[in-house]
Amino acid sequence: MSRVPSLSRDHAASADHQSLWDRLEAERKVPTANIFRTLANAPVLLDAFLSYANALRDGSKLSPKLRELAILSVGHATGSEYEIAHHQSHGRKAGITEEQLGAVASAEDSGLFNEPELAVIALARESTTHVHVSSATWDAAAAHLDDQQMVELTLTIAWYNSGVRIMGLLHIDLEDSYRK
Structure with missing residues (x-):
């Protein structure tokens, strides 16, 4: 409550x-x-x-699919049921398949993601769990995105990390309509 x-x-x-x-x-x-x-x-x-x-x-110039992969990665890295539930539907609309939705949780290279997608997932997870991101992780994403997209990706990851903290601090419950 x-x-x-x-x-x-x-x-x-x-x-x-x-x-x-x-x-x-x-x-x-x-x-x-x-x-x-x-x-x-x-x-x-x-x-x-x-x-x-x-x-x-x-x-944003960042593709909706990459944006939603980043958001879902933040949700999974923090265990935010609310963020995951709300953004799975956005992810589907952006072209993320059901298999990919399941695989983004594990952050493993399941063969379901291309290089830019894997790089965005890794960047979002590393930033969320460690705050500081290694040069290798940054460079992997930057190899596929221009400077504007990298700033947009950074702001997206940070924004959704703040959302997770807001929901946690305020104990915001997931709506019944999103519960499985």
Whole structure:
């Protein structure tokens, strides 16, 4: 159970808060995910949170498939059931197969991923588990991505690591609709 209440539109007292809920419902899935409902306790920060998340998703040159492989790698490296459950559907839309979804958890070279995909998975896992990334791991990814994509990948990995920490600190529960 979350450490702070998960809010709904009914809790939005002012017109500014109503417009934030309008934005949230227009840009994200309905029903609203628990992370957003919990962050609604800090509406100004939720608004900025949404803008940043949207920029990572929609304003990036990084391929959606590589982005989702990185996010899923962060989720698996941290054991975040919430992040994994929410991003498997995004991964499927980005072209990650069911076999690959299963294999990304082990971080093994199963023959299901190409070199750029393996390099992104390794970078995301190493950054998540060790913070500092070896030159060899960085160089393996940089061999396939330009500088802009490497910065976007770095920001994506860091952003989703922060999401895992937010969910953990606040005890944000996975929605029943995502439970197996």
